Amino acid sequence: MPTESGEKRSWRQAWAVYTRPTVIRMLLLGFAAGLPFMLVFSTLTAWLRTEGVSRTAIGFFAWVGITYSIKVLWAPVVDRVRVPLLTAWLGQRRSWMLAAQLTILLGLAGMALTDPLSQLTQLALLAVLVAFASATQDITIDAFRIESDEVQFQAALAGTYVLGYRLALLATGAGALFLADQVGWTLAYLAMAALMFVGLFAVAISPEPSSPDRLNIENEPLVMGFRERTRLRGLPADLIAWILGAVVAPFVDFVRRFRWLALPILALVGLYKASDLSMAAMANPLYLDVGFTLSQIGAVSGLFGVAMTISGGLVGGLMVARFGLMPMMLVGAIGIAATNLLFAWLATMQPVIWALTLTITGDNFFVGFSATVFIAWMSGLVSRRYTATQYALFSSLMTLPGKFLGGPSGWIVDQAGYVFFFFYASALGIPAMLLVIYLMSRQQQIAAAARQG
Numbered sequence: 001m002p003t004e005s006g007e008k009r010s011w012r013q014a015w016a017v018y019t020r021p022t023v024i025r026m027l028l029l030g031f032a033a034g035l036p037f038m039l040v041f042s043t044l045t046a047w048l049r050t051e052g053v054s055r056t057a058i059g060f061f062a063w064v065g066i067t068y069s070i071k072v073l074w075a076p077v078v079d080r081v082r083v084p085l086l087t088a089w090l091g092q093r094r095s096w097m098l099a100a101q102l103t104i105l106l107g108l109a110g111m112a113l114t115d116p117l118s119q120l121t122q123l124a125l126l127a128v129l130v131a132f133a134s135a136t137q138d139i140t141i142d143a144f145r146i147e148s149d150e151v152q153f154q155a156a157l158a159g160t161y162v163l164g165y166r167l168a169l170l171a172t173g174a175g176a177l178f179l180a181d182q183v184g185w186t187l188a189y190l191a192m193a194a195l196m197f198v199g200l201f202a203v204a205i206s207p208e209p210s211s212p213d214r215l216n217i218e219n220e221p222l223v224m225g226f227r228e229r230t231r232l233r234g235l236p237a238d239l240i241a242w243i244l245g246a247v248v249a250p251f252v253d254f255v256r257r258f259r260w261l262a263l264p265i266l267a268l269v270g271l272y273k274a275s276d277l278s279m280a281a282m283a284n285p286l287y288l289d290v291g292f293t294l295s296q297i298g299a300v301s302g303l304f305g306v307a308m309t310i311s312g313g314l315v316g317g318l319m320v321a322r323f324g325l326m327p328m329m330l331v332g333a334i335g336i337a338a339t340n341l342l343f344a345w346l347a348t349m350q351p352v353i354w355a356l357t358l359t360i361t362g363d364n365f366f367v368g369f370s371a372t373v374f375i376a377w378m379s380g381l382v383s384r385r386y387t388a389t390q391y392a393l394f395s396s397l398m399t400l401p402g403k404f405l406g407g408p409s410g411w412i413v414d415q416a417g418y419v420f421f422f423f424y425a426s427a428l429g430i431p432a433m434l435l436v437i438y439l440m441s442r443q444q445q446i447a448a449a450a451r452q453g
Contacts (some may be wrong), residue, residue, distance in 0.1 A: 014321035015215050018314075022149040025206050026157045029097075029141050029292050030164025032199025036134035036170040039111075039192055040127045046177060047185050051116040061124065064131045069399070071135040072238050073168075076246040078139045080217060083311040089289030091208030093147065096140040098203050098323035103133035105196040112189030138200075142395065143388035146379045148210035151450075155325065155376035162371055170306055171195065210387075222252065226309030242367055250386035251393075257383070257449040262441060265381065268435040269394050270401045272374055276336045276367060279343065279401025282409050283363075283429060286343060286418055291351030300356050305364045312368025320373055326443060330436045332370035337429025339363045340422050347418035374398070380450055419436025 017023060038044075041064070048058050078096050086095035108128035114123045134286075145157050172192055180188035199242045217223050222244045230237055255262050287297045320328045339362040378398075382390040404426060412421045439446060 011322060012396055014318050017153055017317070017321045018160065019152060020149070020156065023153065023156045023160050025148075025202055026145060027160040027164040028198055028202035029144070029206075030099060030161035030201060031168045032196065033134075033138055033141050033161070034165035034168030035172055035192065035195055035199070036108070036130050036137075038169055039176065039189070040110060040131045040134070043176050044111075044127060047180065047189075047365050048116050050180075050185075051266070053116050053120065061287055064124075064127050065127065066244075066339075067131040067135045068138070069396060070387070071139055072392040072396045074136070075139050075389045076250070078136060079250075079386060079388040080141070080242075080246040090203070092210045093140055093144040094203050094206065094208050097137060097144065098200070100133045100137035101142060101199045101203065104130055104137065105193050105200075107133060107195035108189055108196070112143055112186050128275065135274065138395070139388050139392050140175065142379075142391045144206075144209060146382060146391065148206070149385055151380045152321075154379040155320035155328075155372055156317040157183055158372045158375035158379070159313045161375070162313035166306050166310050166313075166368075168195075174302060178324060190221065217242060217249075220245040220249050222249050246389070250383070250389040253383050253386055254381075254390055257452045258381075259449075261439075261446060261449070263436055264439060265285060265446070266397065268439065269378065271399050271428075271432045271435065272333060273336070273370070274402040274405055274432065275340060275425055275427075276370070277399060278405040278428055279340055279425035280419060281406055282413055282418070285410075285413075286347060287356065289418070290346060290349065292356055296351075296353060296356065299365075300353070301360050304357070305360050308364035309368035310360050312365035312370075313372045314368075315365075316369040316372030317376075319369075320376060325373065325377055325380070326436070326440045328369075328373045330433065330440070332373045333429060333432045333436050334368065335362075335366035336370050337426045337433070338428035339366050340429070341358065344419045344422035344426070347422065383452075 081097040095401045111126045223241045276313045342359040
């Protein structure tokens with residue numbers, strides 16, 4: 001976690017963080033990270049439906065997204081295993097990024113050349129391959145971002161990452177649909193595959209931040225203790241040593257550094273976005289039930305909504321540079337919860353565009369703002385020795401409670417109505433606010449533990 005030195009930057013100094021080369025490069029890597037996401041989800045389902053694939057078959061494609069939720073399972077491999085030939089040439093982070101990006105590029109090209117009707121299984125397997133490579137790229141880019149600059153610049157890095165990611169969603173969402181309408185799905189997906197050269201270019205111009213010595217698990221205390229006590233030899237001993245060094249050690253390190261504070265920290269990781277994620281499934285049904293048309297919803301939540309998310313992300317990075325991280329964490333938590341009340345208010349309104357615009361403006365702005373400060377906060381907690389594994393744990397944990405709490409959202413609306421539901425969703429943000437306030441009171445202790453990483 002970034003330390004609070006007490007130094008207060010001027011507005012000019014705060015803006016200057018966006019001119020750092022590391023921050024600019026993160027724009028390109030954010031674009032590369034966001035590129036595959038829509039192409040294996042909503043854009044892909046649009047393609048399948050226009051080709052006449054059944055809704056039942058399309059529904060099963062949602063399982064592709066499981067790869068993003070379980071990426072923590074192979075994060076230790078990304079952290080510790082060398083890519084043959086590439087790691088010696090590029091280093092640990094850049095080699096894994098390059099391997100993932102080439103897989104995404106080839107996978108998308110393969111999808112483009114596959115017929116959804118006669119080769120649906122092949123298309124599904126290619127989509128899983130692209131999603132797996134995309135999740136692997138996410139693991140690597142997260143680690144690269146954290147290792148490539150100092151803690152106090154992580155919010156700016158996160159801000160440009162969010163900007164690049166959202167631009168990629170625009171390109172592969174609305175952009176891909178428009179292109180498919182003009183030239184067909186094959187050329188549209190080939191064009192999207194070609195955009196991955198943005199990520200390849202970013203890898204080419206980026207210095208490697210990870211040092212080779214961190215790959216030696218034999219230096220781990222757990223491994224050394226095991227070697228001293230065990231009577232095993234050969235492959236079994238080496239396998240256990242690798243699991244201890246690559247899988248167990250990152251979690252032991254986190255608990256060792258933060259001790260009992262690890263519990264409230266992990267609780268905040270899981271609950272910070274719960275208020276926002278729990279209501280996400282009911283936003284579009286609310287808009288439709290109030291009486292807005294699909295065109296109105298698309299016009300306001302499409303380009304305008306994305307623009308507000310991007311603005312929120314950049315403002316978040318600026319405000320952290322100006323006022324510090326933890327105060328902005330609290331602002332983000334309050335903003336997420338408070339903007340849910342806008343949806344409750346919208347449920348009482350007639351379908352007027354200004355009310356829809358105000359609601360989406362507030363919600364999307366704080367989605368971007370909170371994402372930037374939250375990413376920066378989590379980035380400061382991880383050890384530079386186990387960056388990929390520890391951050392993958394956080395990024396997996398941060399969505400689970402919110403998605404779980406969002407499961408009965410439709411039932412609550414059916415039983416009690418939209419107004420009650422969005423007040424309930426707003427109240428889910430209170431634990432996050434209290435946890436932020438509590439951790440602010442332990443900031444020096446947490447900062448000292450974070451420096452040990």
